[in-house]
Amino acid sequence: MSYDGVGPRSVMRSVAFLAAGALAVPLLAGCGAEDEPSKPLAAQDIAPAARASIADGGTLRWAVDAVPETFNAFQSDADATTARVAQAVLPSMYRLDANGRARRNPDYLESAKVVGTEPRQVVLYKLNQQAVWSDGREIGAADFAAQWRALSGKDSAYWTARNAGYDRIEKIERGDNDLEVRVTFDRPYSDWQSLFSPLYPKDVMGTPSSFNDGARGSLKVTAGPFLVKKVDRKKKQVRLARNPRWWGHQAKLQEIDLKAVAREDRAAELAAGKIDLAEIDPAAVERIDGAAKGSAGPLSGPGAGRTAAKALRSWALAHGSDEEAAEDETRARKKLTKAIAKWEKQQKALRDFEVRRSLEPAYTQLALNGANGPLADERVRRAVARALDRKELAALVLKPLGLPAVPVGSHLALSGQEAYADSSGALGGQDTAEAQALLADAGWVPGGPVKEEKKKDEEAAGAEGRTADEDESEGSEESEESEGDDESEGTYIVGEDDKARALDEYESGSRADDKGRAEDEHGYGPGSREGDEGRDENRQLAQEGAQHAPGAYAPKGTAAPAGAAGGVLAKNGKALSLRFVLPSGPGSEPLRTVAARISRMLLKVGIRTETVKVSDESYFKDHVASGEYDLALYSWPASAFPATDARPIYSKPVPAADGSLSVEQNYTRVGTDQVDQLFDRALAALDAGEERSLIRKADSRIWAAAGSIPLYQRPQLTAARKNLVNAGAFGFQTPVYEDMGFLKKGAKAAPGPSASSS
Template sequence: MRSKVLVVVVALAVAACGGPAGNDSGLKGANQTLGQADVNPRDPAEVADGGNFTWPIDNMADTWNYWHLNGTPADGSRILRTFMPNLVVQNADATISLNKDYLESAELTSSEPQVIELKINPKARWSDGRQIDWTDFESMWKALNATNKAYQTNTKTGYEDISKVERGATDQDVKVTFRKRFAEWRSLFSPLFPKSVFDSPEEFNTGWVDAPKITAGPFKLGSIDRTAKIVTVVRDPAWWGERPKLDSITFRQVDRAAQADAFANGQIDWYDIGASVDSYRKAKSTPGAVIRQAVSPDYMHVTFNGAESSILKDPKLRVALMRGIDTKAITRAVIGQMLKSDAQVIGNRFFMLGSKQYQDNSAVAAFDREAARGKLEELGWKLDGEFRKKDGRELAVRLVIPLPNAVSTDIAKLIQSQLREIGVKIDIQHVPLADFFEDFVNVGNFDAAIFRWLSTATPVSSAAGIYTLTEGAVGQNYGRVGSAEINDLLQRANSELDDTRRFALANEADKKVWELGSQLPLYQLPGAVAVRDTVANFGAPAYANNPFDYIHMGFVKK
């Protein structure tokens, strides 16, 4: 399943402007049924043995250490999950199953104190021949629990609550004792990395930048060609589990704007339609293509920078800007033409549209141009010509987006136009995609930034690192916005074993995040992909994307 942090996905699709299509042949919007995948499910006997599947990616991995600050972008995560241990599997309906290839059992054996006991599959081995054992878990916990700040980790959630990791009856028995209860404990240690990664901060931070050193999965690394921007994984003959159907998977970097044509030309085997009307239309007209759709647990948003160095350090100013942005108009312009029904904005960061826990908490920052103008005046930002100034400083916000990036460019221009109407200047800065996260988002080099968050089956713990504010550590709180109250709500939620109470606390935390103006959610993606009609067990997986079904995916027998 997805680990503690949300995976970042860059939006790189062509957007179109205009209202909802009202088109019977269009995609479903927020009226989709949750928990249903659309993947052309086939019995393994119907899937051909062999073949190569070409998978488009937006960018090469900045590091192959998922747990490093730069390790969370989706493309790198999806590649490494073909060859690293995913201890649990996230299902289409957002439930979690144990991955028996790695763990024979995982049980909560005590609540006070909380103790979990894991039994590792004795067949599970690292590529250097060593059995996976309890010391891998211990080393990982020590690196991620935030006691040594030299480890540049992207999360501490859950690991900071553990008091000790011990050997059980054998080296393949792991006993984890918590000093504070952690409800979503099944999300821990996945993907698992070998203890050598955690030997030192230097090894953790830089040792896996160029390539993974040790693996343990159904595939292994075949090659990395940074010039051609291609990564190939091949079947690992040492794999102890069910044999994958495919011989290999080739991950090839292709600009989003070019993916529909690359697919039509046979250069890739699928692509994410995302928010691109153009890509949607091309998929409909491409011979041998099928559009598959399922609820997508990811959404587009704007992150605001609240650090002391940012012009947006005042939460009241951030909320005023949010009130000047018409998210409904943006959502209609970007995805409305593809949908049968009216496009809906999202008003929650922890729970997706359609889920039982979802509630719209956005009232405090709801679009109201006059209220936005009034608040700016109250804060001392007075109109001076077209834009506002305070103490001689112009209210100019640097909005950073990656290039090439048609969707984010269109969103940025809409925001620029909308905020101009309340006297706020938006300076759009395009930066190379390869540098967007590592040199800008991750290090807080922006006033505002546009990208996507991918949610998980453990929504509270996986989002905690984004909204928790920790002195001396960023995690994934790229905007450096938070409060002791939000920290407390999230800590209480993560330690609450009762689902109803845990989700209620998460919604309370979401309300506080709205009040601080750290992020502005825009829309939830329709979850549509274009894929060859000959492909089996792959398509729109709903929540079953962590990992994808790399074992059974392949091509239907002719």
Template sequence: MSYDGVGPRAPKGRGELRDQPRRARRRPTAPHGPSRGALRSVVFLSVSALALAGCASEDPAGKPLAGQDIAPAARSLVADGGTLRWAVDSVPETLNTFQSDADATTTRVAQAVLPSMFRLDANGRPEINPDYLESAKVVETEPKQVVLYKLNQQAVWSDGREIGAADFAAQWRALSGKDSAYWTARNAGYDRIERIERGANDLEVKVTFGRPYADWRALFSPLYPKDVMGTPDAFNDGARRKLKVTAGPFAVKQVDRKDDEITLAPNPRWWGSPAKLNEIVLRAVPRDERAEALAAGTLDLAEIDPETVRRIGLASRAGGKGTSTPLQGATPLAGPGGEATAAEALRGFEIRRSLEPAFTQLALNGADGPLADERVRRAVARALDRKELASVVLKPLGLPVEPVGSHLALAGQAAYADNSGALGGQDTAEAQALLADAGWVPGGPVKQEKGEKAAGAEGKKDAEKKGEKEAEGDDGTYIVGDEKAPAEADREQKRHDLKQGGAPGAYAPKGTAAPAGAAPGALAKDGKALTLRFVLPSGPGSETLRTVAERIRRMLDRVGIRTELSKVTDESYFKDHIASGEYDLALYSWPASAFPATDARPIYAKPVPAADGSLNVEQNYTRVGTDQVDQLFDQAVSTLNEGETKSLIRKADSRIWAAAGSIPLYQRPQLTAAKTNLANVGAFGFQTPVYEDMGFLKKGAKPAAGPSNKP
């Protein structure tokens, strides 16, 4: 797992508690507890309001906030030959994408060397891949769903065998979940297939489903040969370290674990447009070492952090003035023209930027403690100015500043709609009213345990640092603890009083006036201060993430919620804290999927008790879920009406917002340093890369105009 300054990504297949049901495990974009009670109807939107939040008269999916930035060029402008040295986070443990330890590099290799029946377009929507398919469609719905694939007649494996029904059937059997000898990480969709057979000829594959499956386009992408999928031994071990048989524009030439490299070479049996490059070398380079590797000339392409963006920007500006200005801390490098500075070496690179198909969220652990109360979670959410948090990350990079409005899709994708209204925007008075409703009030007595600072003292110390004066409550005025939740009319009056200057977050016995103009102090209930543990990774490259956390801390402080920032090592951050539930607040990222009914369900599924008394949370690391959300996912994945599927997904998202287990903040920036003469490669956004078109421009050639993602 790596950290790139904008938030860790939740890794695929890692940290799940207990053995997972055989369902899709969400892929990483790579970084980057006991169930709660039912929704409290007195605080939340009605079902009809939520339904309205999920639907609109016009399609709200919109367009992607940023386009690709890949220096697009016609193939005629790209030179034949050359080696592209491309930084990756690691040489993967497996080249089988269906195993639990597959990572982002596994996916990158698979995209270049294996068939994919569908690929994603610029809007993050699946489209037929014509290199492998002439057509694919549902040809029957009654009595059962039948999908007919018509294969490209030129499509063959690298050993000369035609791609056909035997390969589809072998992959289905391996991933169906019926044979536990296959060590599979995800089986969603394959477990609904009843049979696979040859169609009218060898180029047709007929797939019959035992249960309807809306996301059938997600299947067989990638497709492995029957040599890999045919037996458990071949599946479990045969494709981990090598892929002998492939069917893409490239093939795996070498996996060098000593030098941490994977070399891809053109596939001589490829029937499509021939690859422009002679080789692609995927080289494992830590993110905090990539600036030096670029300057040293050992990389041509690398995803980078904002600090490296700054360094390259400085180098470019210095070069434009005809000067040679060493960057602070830069090491002089020897080059063909004599000694040059790192700044000079970086002038041959440019920054290509877009938004990654992934979003960073604030996760709220609803397993126990204050956040087990939905009102407190909602108060945290209502305290946040998500626009400000997005601006902190995206504005300095020249990228569109727009908070993410959905847990299940991003702008431009078919299922996207901004459903954040189901929870509501930033509202300090509402946040304080929710906290008071939950019994958390300022001025309450706090039992100070041995070795623990009183929350009031901490709050006072923080206030002194900021030059502010915090109000001190009278123990006889405010009630903490066992009081019943007030009626809705009382809450409305309370919110009115807060807006008029009453004591934020507090409510008093009838007839007791709250001190006007009081600033929020530390809150307490039952003798315990309201303090949340905010866990963060401490490694290099996470500076932006820690800046976002500090902004969140200040926002929560304004409504009386204290936070303790706890920095832990990168290695233990996800495994020992997020997955195991040892946190109150955390920042991490999830990728967006073109198939949210399948891929997002395990992330938001309601945790259920297992036979041994433990809790099976799947990938729901916030431990917040509802039966309603589960039902909506089940309905969405089982309908073959695409409009109805979108509507159900949006309704599910509205309810996920209302439960406030996680708060989407911003789409992750995608920052790539590329040699200025590299074409058709860079920040890909949603769209699947076209590996055969990547290459170096011919001398004097210029790429086409790209998107306006530049600052």
């Protein structure tokens, strides 16, 4: 799991599901082209080059988010860097191709196939006879068996994060010779190709103590083109070096240094020549693209927001009669001059880099918490979904980056993968009238009376609603359910309270923005442009809220006149307002922009949102995972094995032994028995076509339940030194580490497809 900027995991009522008959037509529409393979929306962008054109040696300095807490990919605190190291130094029986499909890795596996199904499923692996661990020992059945025992879930002494698939194995034994491994399953398992990737040596998997602690700090025994040379946590660096025992193509690079660099610091680190490859945010993309176009000066850097009037005022202050003000302004002008010079120098250095663009094998979704509150009603969830223009949301994020702005049509696969089919028809597209009809059917009445909450209840709600994280977040909005002051107790204005509140929030935001602009008079241009965009968004939202208000005076408790459009939606005296929780960190601007647009779309059908911004550190753990939200935005990675990997995300929550609710990774708390049954059947289907069909049916039912709404595939933006090849925005494909390197002098990379190709 991950939300944008991060890469990556209550009591639930029974969820009512639509009758099977009501789904029949949408299901057929969603699966009509299942025999036609889809294509990735964007090709990978890695500057491909033949090995003959790549220089031998060199060090690739690659920015990562952090030095991993563990190098054991099967532990709960494993992260993206754990996976990156494992790909470079450990065996994988299968790896993903450019279409996100699993392909046999010939460096380790000569063949693998199902050799029997009755009475048990049996898979026979034939290993590459040259495959050895870095200590010289052959890779064999003992390593497979040790990993199975560790991950089977039968011994709780192993602190494993997952055991999917391994829990279906009955036994592992040596085949006819040392190069054969025979795996027998006690239950059919369609995703058997997902197993043993990565494969750890028996030295790591053999005992609980070695599994729990042996691979946390480093990896002593490996079997890839690279090995772990040094882990320096003080310098926040992991150094990988060529494996002298590697039997495949020798790695072109001598070393790969994975360096922990904060996202906001990466542009400066690239310019300083300290890193060669880094995933970056849109602001850094703008800088590198600007450097390529020659815009190295103040038009795109410090002081970019200064108008002629501001410059004249600055000069007047510096040369005015107020000595103290003149001294302050002179210091500020000198500071700005230095900042401009530094910016120009960095921009010139950034001309050695380019941005490589693709789409991540991950998608961002809107999650709707169905555990309680208004969203426990499936009709309200469906209304939220029908209010959204997913094409507009995808374009908002992807179009400015030159990437294809196509909404994701599946929860379980992405375009290009074998299981992909657009099943969104099971829910339906944007339809304001249908959304309003669903809300009316659920009892939410436009302009209905809203009960005045008791003061003590407001105070209690306020104390509960304001967490420490929200107090620290400058962007947090106050609850929109607070009543007016005592002077207006006898009457209220139908809809006018919404207009006043929306305009007050906009004016408050404008004042904050004005203050920010004053403080940032000598600051960076991109920041001020983002502020302008945010004010425009808020202004439009406030104006639309005002437009919905009829403005008619009426005694308190009087329903709105018939036909009054867009006022407060209420039910049983309570206004319809959803708590939209968002991360507040600098890397999450895209999420907040999308959330603002979603709020505008929901307001058009009468659904108000209360935006609550919390720290990045607490966002997922304290809010999403714990169910403390109504609406949230976060991302899930795509998998070549959705029957295995997606099941815990969409399985129906069940009561645990201690009385709590076990949700696994289903943080929306929305699930059905039908979806669970389809996943179970897919896991047991050894025919690939049957498995795909079942996965697509499960996806249609997930769409219909409206617990989560896929929006767009995440952008993958990578800054790379221009002479670095076979590296960058990989898209679906597992990186081929031994082919990465720097071009020989005079050599050129092969022309690659553009990010927008399909």
